[in-house]
Amino acid sequence: MFAVLLLLCLSATVRDSSSLNLNFGANNVIDIFAVSDNEIANNTIVTDDDPPPHNQAARMARYITHTSNWGAMATVAVREPIVGFPFANIFSLSDGPVDQSSGTPYMYISPWEVSAHDLRQNNQTSITMSLAQGNYCSKMNYDPEDPRCAHIILTGTFVKLTRESEEGQFAKKSLFSRHPIMPEWPEDHGWFFAKLDIKNILVLDVFGGAITVPLEEYFNAEPK
DSSP, X not given: OHHHHHHHHHHHHHHHHTTSOOTTOOSSHHHHHOOOHHHHHTTSOOOOSOOOOTTOHHHHHHHHHHHOSEEEEEEEXXXXXXXXXXXXXXXXXXXXXXXXXXXXXXXXXXXXXXXHHHHHHOOEEEEEEEXXXXXXHHHHTOOTTSTTSOEEEEEEEEEEOOTTSHHHHHXXXXXXXXXXXXXXXXXXXXXXXXXXXXEEXXXXXXXXXXXXXOHHHXXXXXXX
């Protein structure tokens, strides 16, 4: 009975979604999210270990960056009627394959994407990621807003990468290994690799306020 209901729900979802103008250009939601359980389990999730102690803020920041497969990126809107307002959007991220953390968040986006229009006008941006994206906070019964459910805010500039460059190839390896559906996204959408050139790092992982982590300390820290 459950299987029949599930098939009916999926059929309804596919019919409804066919009229939407999705950024990915797919005909239905299955095309977009068609990732098998094996693909998810195969080198796309870094770890389910507990994070570093809260008194090691640089390591905590690196840990969250490396274990996060996505984050919320804030830009300054250029579209009416919200010109000048902050605008947050979700992006898939990777700072490296599961065994090779770089500390730099890489992205794979289309110039059609709504935030890409903002970034062409002003490439200053912030990305936030949280332990709430994994299992740790729910295991500890921490609300996502609880400081012990640590989160970070990386602020910097959005930089488009040359695909053929060494860093462009590393970005490709980083993203495609963690997001195996990406190579199947429509080729005619102009996808490109980009990174956040980090200028400031804020960590909130315990009561008492956020900590600014020096860039050198962050990049020298081990995420595990």
